[in-house]
Amino acid sequence: MAEGDNRSSNLLAAETASLEEQLQGWGEVMLIADKILRWERAWFPPAVVVTFLLLLPGLNQHGIISKYIGMAKREINKLLKQKEKKNE
Incomplete structure (x- = not known):
């Protein structure tokens, strides 16, 4: 059972890492949008x-x-x- 839990946690970690990698570019877009909406310039x-x-x-x-x-x-x-x- 511990092996199944370990495998599912590894799978979850891999999916999380993949999702984080996919959303990395959107984070930069959101930072720029935040600066614009706050009228920083x-x-x-x-x-x-x-x-x-x-x-x-x-x-x-x-x-x-x-x-x-x-x-x-x-x-x-x-x-x-x-x-x-x-x-x-």
């Missing part, structure tokens, strides 16, 4: 806001980037029409 809040605004158009068709791209296209079309009128 003065530029973290603006960086988070800008990142959120840049990711938002992927979730929303009428996001900030789509809006400015549409405005830029309209301005380019106006300039092209003005150039065509001058060439006539």
Whole structure:
């Protein structure tokens, strides 16, 4: 019976070591996320806001980037029409 307990504790230790190794990278990610959420640097809040605004158009068709791209296209079309009128 002691041999079975020893084998199961070895198996448990091996599984624990494997899990710890797999999660090692996530620990580093969590440390960085913790620093960002605690606003440890003065530029973290603006960086988070800008990142959120840049990711938002992927979730929303009428996001900030789509809006400015549409405005830029309209301005380019106006300039092209003005150039065509001058060439006539």
